[in-house]
Amino acid sequence: MTAGAGRLVRARAAVAAVAALPPLLAGCLGPLPQPLVGLNQRLEAAGPARAPSLSGDWLALIVSRDGRDRVQLVNLQRLQPVPLPGLERPDAQPLSVAVDGRGERLALVRQLEGRTELVLYRRNLMALQPVPLQPPGVPRRVSLRADGRELAVEVSRQGQWQVDLIAVP
Secondary structure, three states: OOHHHHHHHHHHHHHHHHHHHHHHHHHHHOOOOOOOHHHHHHHHHOOOEEEEEEEOOEEEEEEEEOOEEEEEEEEOOOOEEEOOOOOOOOOEEEEEEEEOOOOOEEEEEEEEOOEEEEEEEEOOOOEEEEOOOOOOOEEEEEEEOOOOOEEEEEEEEOOEEEEEEEEOO
C-alpha cells in the first residue's frame, strides 16, 4: 500500500469514527426527549401561542384568539386551562408571562395605554398589583422563581438591556 493510500484509509476511518459518535453518545445519555403529543394537540387547538413559562404542574402562555392575545394558565395534571378573573383587560397587550410552581402567582409584562408595565397577579386574591422598577425602565421579559418569591426582569434603560431581580413579599 502506498503512503497516499494509507492516509486515505486512515482519513476514512477517522470520518467513520466521528460519524458514529452522536448515536453512541445518545445511547450513553439515555432516552431522547419525547414530545407530549396529546398535550401539544390540545395546545395547538387553543390557537397560536407564544412566550411559554413552565413551573411545576403549571404552564402559562400567551394565546392568540379572535385577533387578541390573552394569558392562559394550564393545569398540566388535569390538562385544562384555569380561569384568571381580574387579569385580562381588553385594552392590554400581554408581552411576557411567568408562573410560579404552585400556579398561584403570575408575573406579566404588558402594554397598556401606550406604556409597558410589569404586574404581579395573585390567583387566590384575583388581584393585579403593579411592580415598580427602580430606576424606571421599560420591561420586556419576565421570569418568576418557582417559589414565587423573586422576579427576574429584562429592562431597557437608556438604550441598554439590563436584568433586575425583584423580591416579592
